[in-house]
Amino acid sequence: MTTPALSAREVKKVYRPRNRPEVPALKGVSLEVGRGERVGLLGRNGAGKTTFLKIASTLLRPTSGEITIFGHDVMAHPEEVRPLIAVVPQEGKPFFHLTPREQVYTYLRTRGFSRESARTRTEEAIEQMGLGEVADRLNVTLSGGQMQRAMVATIIATEAPLLFLDEPTIGMDPFARRGVWDSLRRLTRKGSTILLTTHYLDEAEVLSDHIYIVDRGKVLAAGTAEELKRKTGGTLRVSIRGANHMREGFRSFGDLIVEDDTFHIITEPPRVPEIMQTALDQKLSVTVGPVTLEEAFLRLVGRSINDES
Amino acid sequence: MNPEMEAPRVRRSPWTGLPGFFGTESRVQLHETPSLVSALVIQVIFLVFVWLLAPPSYRVYAVVGAIVFSIFTVGERVQNEAAYIRLDHKLNELYHASPLAPESYFVGMAAGVLVLYLPPVLMLVVILELVHPLTALPALVFLASLAGIWLFSSSMGYIISTLFRDLRAIWPYSSLLFNLFGVLPPVFYPLAAFPGPLQPVALLMPPSAVAALMMDVMGVAPLAHGPLILAVGGLLVECVGVTLLGLRWARRSAREGG
Numbered sequence: 314m315t316t317p318a319l320s321a322r323e324v325k326k327v328y329r330p331r332n333r334p335e336v337p338a339l340k341g342v343s344l345e346v347g348r349g350e351r352v353g354l355l356g357r358n359g360a361g362k363t364t365f366l367k368i369a370s371t372l373l374r375p376t377s378g379e380i381t382i383f384g385h386d387v388m389a390h391p392e393e394v395r396p397l398i399a400v401v402p403q404e405g406k407p408f409f410h411l412t413p414r415e416q417v418y419t420y421l422r423t424r425g426f427s428r429e430s431a432r433t434r435t436e437e438a439i440e441q442m443g444l445g446e447v448a449d450r451l452n453v454t455l456s457g458g459q460m461q462r463a464m465v466a467t468i469i470a471t472e473a474p475l476l477f478l479d480e481p482t483i484g485m486d487p488f489a490r491r492g493v494w495d496s497l498r499r500l501t502r503k504g505s506t507i508l509l510t511t512h513y514l515d516e517a518e519v520l521s522d523h524i525y526i527v528d529r530g531k532v533l534a535a536g537t538a539e540e541l542k543r544k545t546g547g548t549l550r551v552s553i554r555g556a557n558h559m560r561e562g563f564r565s566f567g568d569l570i571v572e573d574d575t576f577h578i579i580t581e582p583p584r585v586p587e588i589m590q591t592a593l594d595q596k597l598s599v600t601v602g603p604v605t606l607e608e609a610f611l612r613l614v615g616r617s618i619n620d621e622s
Numbered sequence: 623m624n625p626e627m628e629a630p631r632v633r634r635s636p637w638t639g640l641p642g643f644f645g646t647e648s649r650v651q652l653h654e655t656p657s658l659v660s661a662l663v664i665q666v667i668f669l670v671f672v673w674l675l676a677p678p679s680y681r682v683y684a685v686v687g688a689i690v691f692s693i694f695t696v697g698e699r700v701q702n703e704a705a706y707i708r709l710d711h712k713l714n715e716l717y718h719a720s721p722l723a724p725e726s727y728f729v730g731m732a733a734g735v736l737v738l739y740l741p742p743v744l745m746l747v748v749i750l751e752l753v754h755p756l757t758a759l760p761a762l763v764f765l766a767s768l769a770g771i772w773l774f775s776s777s778m779g780y781i782i783s784t785l786f787r788d789l790r791a792i793w794p795y796s797s798l799l800f801n802l803f804g805v806l807p808p809v810f811y812p813l814a815a816f817p818g819p820l821q822p823v824a825l826l827m828p829p830s831a832v833a834a835l836m837m838d839v840m841g842v843a844p845l846a847h848g849p850l851i852l853a854v855g856g857l858l859v860e861c862v863g864v865t866l867l868g869l870r871w872a873r874r875s876a877r878e879g880g
Binding site for chain 1: 634638639641642643645646649650651653654707710711712713715716717718719720721722723876877878879
């Protein structure tokens with residue numbers, strides 16, 4: 314059997330700040346990332362995503378638990394793990410006094426690539442990230458989105474076996490985000506594995522083969538985007554506007570979500586004609602669309618918050 | 623395909639990635655033209671004052687002191703640079719989660735910053751040659767002592783940089799510490815001008831120890847046997863000790879929460 318790219322068992326982390334109460338950031342996270350997979354880690358702010366990524370990438374010691382990267386124990390042998398990984402840190406910025414081209418090239422040289430290979434990879438990464446026009450300008454003169462692209466270019470150029478990307482497209486315009494998506498897909502086709510966190514759920518949906526939703530330091534749900542959507546009670550969303558007072562009549566068709574003057578019924582396709590007929594009988598306007606990952610996320614995390622309170 | 627095969631083969635040692643990271647840091651430093659100019663101008667301004675106000679016999683002290691102080695302030699810049707790229711840029715994460723050895727990250731940074739200080743130091747060496755030409759032995763002693771000062775102050779700066787979580791909180795400490803070690807003791811002036819009972823303390827501070835040692839080997843102000851042993855012994859123990867601590871600290875701090 315092939316060793317997974319990453320395997321985590323019951324990882325716990327408690328921060329113990331001086332003169333302040335303990336903060337349990339991870340309460341036993343277990344997950345597995347197969348080789349060549351793109352896996353998304355979703356969660357609210359403070360859910361524990363970055364803490365997990367830092368532990369997995371050898372930057373932080375866990376309180377307990379076990380993580381292996383390609384079979385190497387992250388805690389016991391970080392020096393075996395580090396050549397196999399590359400990280401885009403959350404809110405990381407490139408050296409202000411290097412150009413994007415220098416940033417990528419010198420990073421590759423630091424990682425042990427030959428001059429020739431570093432030069433070729435640098436040019437490829439600069440082109441993939443659409444940084445050609447600014448490649449020789451100091452990073453300090455670039456926009457926030459361009460700097461973020463320089464950071465991603467630095468990492469994708471390594472083609473490391475396992476890449477950790479903590480909110481890699483933050484601050485990027487839609488075109489640049491799609492450029493990153495294409496590059497990440499290309500990397501996994503070549504054999505790399507990717508674990509990313511993002512608050513853009515459309516990004517998680519199009520990029521991730523598998524998604525873990527983390528909340529309050531625990532894995533709340535896991536599966537493909539479609540599986541997670543199904544966990545909300547259906548794959549379709551029927552929206553009826555301006556008739557909130559009549560929503561009780563639709564409760565039997567599926568889960569109801571109320572949003573301003575609209576209520577949504579989360580249901581399965583066979584029930585849609587019935588709902589449509591009921592709505593038309595009452596002269597209500599109806600729209601039908603697929604359940605989005607964002608709705609699934611809100612439902613799942615919201616349910617967990619309600620359960621705890 | 624086995625993705626592990628894609629990682630470049632790197633021989634792992636505490637110096638893995640050192641040339642690459644030195645190249646990175648020196649490029650960063652050399653792109654900062656204002657820092658380069660200011661490092662040069664500050665020394666010139668100081669020397670102008672010494673030339674105007676002090677008797678000619680003090681010039682050699684001032685020039686040697688300026689060279690020692692220049693190398694010593696590499697540590698202050700290492701401290702600020704390490705803190706800045708860790709707290710503001712989070713670049714330590716990029717490099718620590720890579721084959722670059724933590725020791726190489728620290729030494730590469732210290733060497734890269736040193737590049738910025740080489741032009742003013744070379745200028746001062748030329749001035750020293752005019753004021754008091756060096757023969758081979760004093761030149762070698764000076765070179766070795768400066769290497770020790772560079773390692774001592776860089777290690778100190780790097781260790782201090784890891785103790786803070788707020789960039790602004792570091793500034794007052796760095797200024798105080800480096801002036802306390804580098805300006806107050808007899809670095810720019812003769813050891814004899816320092817209060818007698820405190821002279822052994824001055825000889826235990828690396829910058830003033832190097833200044834006193836240089837005056838001895840250059841024949842300007844010979845040291846008695848006891849103070850000479852104190853200066854050389856202290857310098858050796860402190861430079862080696864603090865450098866080893868810095869290297870160990872670099873490895874330890876590459877992973878938080880340890």
